[in-house]
Structure formats: C-alpha cells, structure tokens
C-alpha cells in the first residue's frame with residue numbers, strides 16, 4: 001500500500017493555513033446557514049427546523065437544521081434503494097475515484113471550510129479540528145480505497161479445469177449510518193465506507209454536528225457522488241430510526257455513539273428480524289471508560305502529560321479519552337505536582353481565540369450530566385484536586401477536573417462521563433498485581449487503555465492481564481489519537497462490535513460476496529469410476 005497519512009498543519013502565527021482558517025471562520029460571522037435534507041440530490045425542508053448554536057457561545061445561532069418527517073424518511077429509503085442498481089454496477093475504480101477526489105478537495109480548497117464548521121459547531125480548537133475534519137477524514141477516504149482493493153484481491157484458488165472467484169457484491173438493500181457529534185471524520189466515514197463498496201446509504205447525522213456534516217455532504221456532491229447514493233436526513237433520532245428500521249430493505253447499521261442507543265437499535269432490529277430480506281449487518285462503536293495505568297518504574301512527567309492531553313483535549317469528549325487513572329503511591333507526588341501545575345496554565349474559552357487549549361462541552365444535556373457527576377463526587381466525599389467548577393452563562397464550559405478517589409468502585413471510576421473529568425486512584429506500589437485485576441474488572445467497557453512503565457516485565461504483565469480490557473492498547477503513550485492505517489480503532493465488551501474503523505476488517509462487513517465457479521469441461525457421465 002503506497003499511501004501516507006495526511007500531514008497535520010500546525011497553524012503557527014503567520015502560517016498560510018492560519019490565515020485561511022481565519023478567513024473561513026470570518027465567513028460565518030453573522031451567517032445562519034440553512035441546512036436542508038439532501039434526498040436523491042434534492043434539497044428538502046422536512047417537517048420543521050431547529051436552531052443550532054455554538055456550544056461556546058450559545059446565543060450565537062450558526063444554522064437552522066431541517067428535521068425529517070416520516071414522509072421524508074420514506075423518500076430517503078426509496079432513493080437509496082433506487083440508486084443502488086446503477087451504483088453497485090459502477091466499476092470499483094470509478095466509485096473509488098469519487099472518494100479520492102473528495103479527499104483531494106478536502107486536503108485542498110475545502111479544508112478550512114470543514115475545519116471552521118467543526119470548530120464553531122462542535123467547539124473544537126484549530127488543532128483538534130485539523131486532526132479530525134481534515135486529516136482523519138482525508139485518511140479514511142484514501143486508505144479505505146486501498147483497503148477495499150486489498151480486500152477484493154482476496155480470491156479463492158482455481159484448480160485445473162475451472163475458474164473460482166469471489167464477486168464482492170454490496171449488501172442487498174440500504175445501509176443506515178447513524179453518526180456521533182464528536183468527530184466529523186467518523187460522521188463522514190460511516191456513510192462513505194459502505195458506499196465505497198457499492199452500498200447506498202441513509203445518513204442520520206447528530207444534530208449538534210449538522211453544520212460540518214452538511215458541508216461534508218456538499219463536498220461529496222462536489223466530488224461527483226451521484227444523487228441517492230448517500231441521503232442526508234437530519235431529524236429526531238428515535239422517529240427517523242423507527243421508520244428506517246421498519247423497512248424490509250434495511251440491510252445494515254453503521255453506528256457510532258453511546259452504548260445505550262446502540263443497544264436500543266439492536267433490539268429494534270431483533271424485533272423486526274423476520275421482515276428483512278437479509279440478516280442485517282450491525283456494526284457499532286460505542287462507549288468507553290478508558291484507563292491510564294502507571295507502574296512504579298514509569299516516567300512521572302510522561303504520565304502527567306499523557307493524563308492532561310488524554311483526559312482533557314476536546315473537553316474529554318473523545319471516545320478514547322482517559323477518564324480513570326491508577327497511579328503508584330511512590331510516583332503520585334511528582335505526577336500530581338506536574339499535572340496540577342500544567343493544568344493551572346490551561347486556557348479554556350471561545351475556540352476562535354487560538355490560545356485556548358479547550359472549548360465548551362457540546363450541549364446543555366452534556367453540561368448538566370457532567371456537572372451532576374462532579375457534584376455527586378463531591379457529595380460522596382471524593383477530593384476535587386483541580387477544576388470542579390462549571391459555568392454556562394456564555395457557553396457550556398466545564399473546568400478540567402481531577403478527582404482523587406479511594407474507592408476503586410466509585411461512580412466516576414466506573415461510568416462513562418464523556419467530559420473533562422479524570423478520576424485518579426493511588427495504589428500502594430506492591431499491589432501492582434491486584435491493580436491489574438481492578439483495571440480489568442471495574443468497567444463494562446473495553447475501548448482504550450494505556451500503561452506506562454520503564455520495566456519491560458511490567459509492560460509484558462499488563463499486556464497479558466489486560467488483553468481483553470481494551471481494543472486499542474497503548475504502551476507508554478496516551479490512549480487517544482489513533483491514526484487511520486496505523487492504529488485501527490475499536491473496542492470490545494460493551495464498547496462495540498470492534499470492527500476496526502479505518503481497516504479492511506470494517507470494509508468486509510459491507511460486502512456480501514458471491515462465490516462463482518466456472519467449469520471449462522463439464523462432466524458427461526453421472527457414474528464415478530468407483531462404481532465400475
């Protein structure tokens with residue numbers, strides 16, 4: 001495979017990319033974007049509309065988002081089903097060219113449009129937007145083409161007198177892509193990965209990510225995606241899903257979001273199973289309670305930096321964000337001092353001020369949930385070492401919070417909070433082996449985890465004992481920042497089906513191969529020699 005990851009631009013003062021991004025942000029000043037549904041290439045207004053505001057400035061309306069009604073959903077399903085005939089028949093290279101062109105457009109003239117929309121709509125800093133809506137999405141588009149080619153090269157052997165082949169058909173029906181707010185790259189990848197393999201898609205974006213997601217839909221159209229292949233259907237999540245899952249042509253779900261919602265969708269599918277033409281493929285990447293475990297031999301500064309970046313970048317709203325840490329008593333004073341010193345310098349605020357390291361959490365619901373966790377931890381007697389305050393007067397701001405707990409089963413050590421809250425438990429150095437069991441058994445999730453140690457035996461022990469505790473396992477690095485093509489992403493247990501977005505394993509789920517055998521000289525006699 002001859003592709004490299006998209007280079008991350010650094011946005012230093014006086015850089016060309018910084019000026020371009022500033023201009024793209026300025027374009028939105030005073031602008032309220034009308035976001036329609038896009039069904040069969042047509043712009044539709046749906047059955048209502050909702051205002052979308054910036055999380056860091058909730059008085060600033062960015063867009064008005066049309067909401068699909070039941071008739072729109074039926075229209076989207078019909079469009080997807082109708083478009084599949086021609087789309088599936090299109091030679092792979094021509095389909096692939098559309099996505100490669102989309103990648104080049106995103107790497108070039110569309111880059112700052114998508115970055116600005118991701119910053120404003122999802123409250124990402126310039127750097128967090130760049131690694132998401134530019135680099136990761138470009139990588140998904142390019143690498144998936146290469147992975148799909150590799151997949152289709154997997155062919156059976158052909159003995160003498162015959163030809164055997166696998167015909168990589170799409171699923172029969174349409175795929176439903178339900179995407180999360182926190183990564184524009186994931187939102188783009190979930191509809192595009194199945195579409196690359198000849199599937200057509202009904203895409204329901206997360207409301208709070210509608211601005212960047214709609215721009216990506218426009219980018220796909222600019223790249224030549226035919227009408228009806230991906231149908232963009234924002235709307236009330238449960239009613240859109242009910243209508244989609246009722247359709248006999250529903251053939252697959254490509255989901256990323258919370259465990260609770262994926263469970264509900266799976267159950268709805270199970271209840272309707274007999275009505276579907278095929279067994280639907282269900283792919284879901286869900287929640288996490290990602291850990292950092294340090295051994296007494298670890299580098300304390302490296303642990304402190306990993307905790308700060310891993311727990312607080314993008315306000316702790318990465319599925320991979322560190323949210324529980326297990327630190328040895330001998331290193332704790334040093335880790336704590338460095339972490340608290342660094343946190344004292346962290347700036348949080350409007351993401352258009354580039355000196356900020358953090359923006360706001362995504363919406364009122366998230367703000368209330370996170371604030372509730374902090375209050376409850378305090379009421380339960382846990383020690384708040386940093387942060388612990390929140391303010392929604394301008395935007396949904398929650399200070400990066402570090403909570404020290406003595407009880408390894410404390411709520412904040414077990415439940416996904418999905419915000420800038422890190423819980424720390426300090427353990428006596430000699431209890432390393434017990435702590436490995438605690439890390440493995442505390443949470444139902446198994447998404448990401450990181451172990452820091454300079455003693456190679458400790459790394460080996462942790463690797464073995466925590467083999468099923470994380471789908472993405474890091475040694476001496478933070479648990480966030482997976483790169484397409486380098487660290488295929490996904491977790492087990494209650495963190496999802498672990499189909500590894502950004503790898504051939506994921507693409508395999510979107511194809512239903514037909515085996516073909518062709519015989520050159522067919523038999524002319526039914527009798528076998530043994531019968532003589």
Ligand code: NAD
Nearest residue numbers: 179180181205206237238241257258261285286287288319
């Ligand atoms: P969410 O579950 O609230 O929403 C995800 C999507 O599901 C959105 O499009 C939403 O509108 C839709 N949805 C919500 N309720 C629904 C319902 N009743 N029926 C049908 N659809 C419904 O998640 P979120 O807040 O967007 O994202 C945060 C969650 O996503 C966290 O739990 C995080 O861990 C997880 N996540 C996981 C990964 C991963 O790779 N494992 C990546 C990103 C996010």
